[in-house]
Structure formats: structure tokens, C-alpha cells
Amino acid sequence: MTDKKAVVLLSGGLDSATTLAVARSEGFACCALTFRYGQRHTCEVESAGRIAESLGAAQHRVIAIDLAAFGGSALTDKAIDVPKGKADLDDSSRIPSTYVPARNTIFLSYALAWAEVLGSFDIFIGVNSTDYSGYPDCRKEFIAAFEKTANLATAAAVEGKGRFRIHTPIINLTKAQIILTGTELGVDYSLTHSCYDPDEQGRSCGRCDSCRLRLKGFAAAGLKDPVRYTKDDESK
Numbered sequence: 001m002t003d004k005k006a007v008v009l010l011s012g013g014l015d016s017a018t019t020l021a022v023a024r025s026e027g028f029a030c031c032a033l034t035f036r037y038g039q040r041h042t043c044e045v046e047s048a049g050r051i052a053e054s055l056g057a058a059q060h061r062v063i064a065i066d067l068a069a070f071g072g073s074a075l076t077d078k079a080i081d082v083p084k085g086k087a088d089l090d091d092s093s094r095i096p097s098t099y100v101p102a103r104n105t106i107f108l109s110y111a112l113a114w115a116e117v118l119g120s121f122d123i124f125i126g127v128n129s130t131d132y133s134g135y136p137d138c139r140k141e142f143i144a145a146f147e148k149t150a151n152l153a154t155a156a157a158v159e160g161k162g163r164f165r166i167h168t169p170i171i172n173l174t175k176a177q178i179i180l181t182g183t184e185l186g187v188d189y190s191l192t193h194s195c196y197d198p199d200e201q202g203r204s205c206g207r208c209d210s211c212r213l214r215l216k217g218f219a220a221a222g223l224k225d226p227v228r229y230t231k232d233d234e235s236k
Contacts (some may be wrong), residue, residue: 005029006122006167007115009107010052010060014045014192014214015170016181017051019126022169025185029058031118033111037103038068038076043202047193054188063110064189073100082197084207095134096209098196104137105146112150112164121162123150130174143168175217183223190226203228 010016019112023030045062052060071077074097083096111123127138136142137215143166150164151157157164170178182189194214195204198231204211206229218225 002077003029004116004122005031005058005115006124007031007033007111007118007120008057008124009111009126010034010048010057011126012047012051012192013126013194013210014182014187014189014217015126015128015178016048017126017187017189017192018054018170018178018185019124019167020051020055020057021182021187023122023124023167023184024055027172028124030055030124031059031112031114031120032057032060032061033107035107035110036062036064037100037106038066039061040075040078040196041198042189043193043195043198047191050191051187054191055186061114065106067100067103067106070101074098075100082208084197084205086209095136098209099135101135104135104142106144106207108150108166112154114141115164116154116156119156119161121156121164122167123164124167124169126170127176128170128175129170138171140168140171143171174220175213176220179217179221179223183221188226192227194227199230201228203230215217 006023008020008023009029010020017148020030032052036045068076074082080097082136115123147166187194194210196208196210197205204227
């Protein structure tokens with residue numbers, strides 16, 4: 001077992017699963033971190049557990065925080081409908097209602113705290129700025145700013161023990177390229193979950209932004225998406 005540790009943010013979706021596989025392929029002992037943050041369903045948290053086991057994570061922590069107490073997102077507030085079937089899927093100029101305020105800032109802060117305790121200076125996050133929904137906290141500028149903050153705000157960095165690095169291995173990849181990369185690294189995408197609004201059986205809706213970007217990616221990669229979709233979308 002390598003002593004080179006990394007904290008990997010693991011949501012349970014295909015992007016974070018691929019990121020975990022990349023971190024492992026680079027020789028890190030991966031300490032996966034997942035959040036129950038008040039999201040409307042727990043399918044992705046359950047998927048994260050399966051992925052962590054499948055990809056041999058050294059540790060997997062699930063942390064409970066309550067972003068639903070603030071609301072402001074279709075993912076945490078049931079009074080806000082999850083948008084489906086938008087005509088402008090590729091338009092990243094407008095931030096959709098599925099944006100969760102400051103989510104990646106909060107998640108990275110937790111990851112930074114755990115990394116400092118572990119004596120690790122490497123954090124992996126599966127943000128992507130190519131096929132994405134226009135979230136501001138998935139951009140390179142945000143990651144660079146957080147990395148600078150991490151090295152100003154921690155005792156480990158200030159004392160010269162190391163320099164924190166935020167790894168974003170899929171940030172410039174298309175969804176198809178992400179899927180092909182993960183497939184080469186042994187990711188079982190049937191274990192992942194991407195849908196914002198699954199049914200009671202955990203089947204993906206096929207019509208929310210996340211499902212449509214996922215389906216588009218698998219089609220472009222020439223592969224069939226192995227997760228279950230609701231009856232009306234099984235043909236996709």
C-alpha cells in the first residue's frame with residue numbers, strides 16, 4: 001500500500017468516479033469523501049459507497065451537512081422544480097436552478113481539513129468546464145483561487161511542510177472523453193448515478209440536464225449507458 005495519500009471528492013456520479021480512478025492510477029491511496037448535504041435523494045450517496053469499494057478506496061467518509069437549510073437550489077428545495085428538456089442544454093451563459101450555492105467551496109474546505117489531518121497535500125475533484133451546466137464553481141479560475149487560499153489558510157502549508165494542490169484531471173475533457181478514460185481505467189459505470197430527479201426505484205429520469213449530458217456522452221463515446229432509466233426513456 002502506497003503512503004502517498006490523496007483526498008478525492010466522490011459524489012457518486014460518473015465524473016467523480018472517473019476522477020477517483022485517475023487518482024488511483026497515479027499511485028495515490030485514495031481517501032474518498034462524500035456528502036449528505038440535504039439533496040432531494042440519496043441515490044448518489046449509495047452509489048458513492050459502491051464506487052469507493054469497487055475502485056479500492058483506502059478510506060471512505062460520508063459527512064452530513066445541511067445545505068437544504070438554506071435552499072436556493074432545485075437539488076435541495078422541493079419547492080423548486082428540477083428543469084427538464086431544456087432546448088439550450090449547451091448554453092453555459094445562464095446558471096441553472098440546479099446550482100447549489102457555494103457547494104464546491106464548502107466541499108473543498110472539508111477536503112482540505114481532512115487532507116491536513118492525513119498529512120496529504122493532494123485533493124482531487126471532478127469538476128469539468130467542457131460538458132457542464134454552467135456552474136461557476138467548476139471553472140479553472142475558481143480552482144486556482146481555492147488552491148491559493150488553501151496554501152494561505154493551513155498550518156501545514158504556512159509551516160512549509162508542503163504545498164496543497166487541487167487536481168482536476170477531467171476539467172478539459174468532453175463527457176465522451178471522460179467516459180472513455182474511465183472505461184480504460186476499469187470504472188463500472190453501472191454503479192454510478194447522475195440523475196437529479198430519479199423515481200422511487202432509483203431509475204434515472206433521462207430528461208434532466210445531468211441525464212441528458214450523460215446520455216449524450218455515452219452516445220458520442222459509442223457506448224451504451226448501463227444505468228436504468230424510467231420506462232419512457234429506456235430506449236435511449
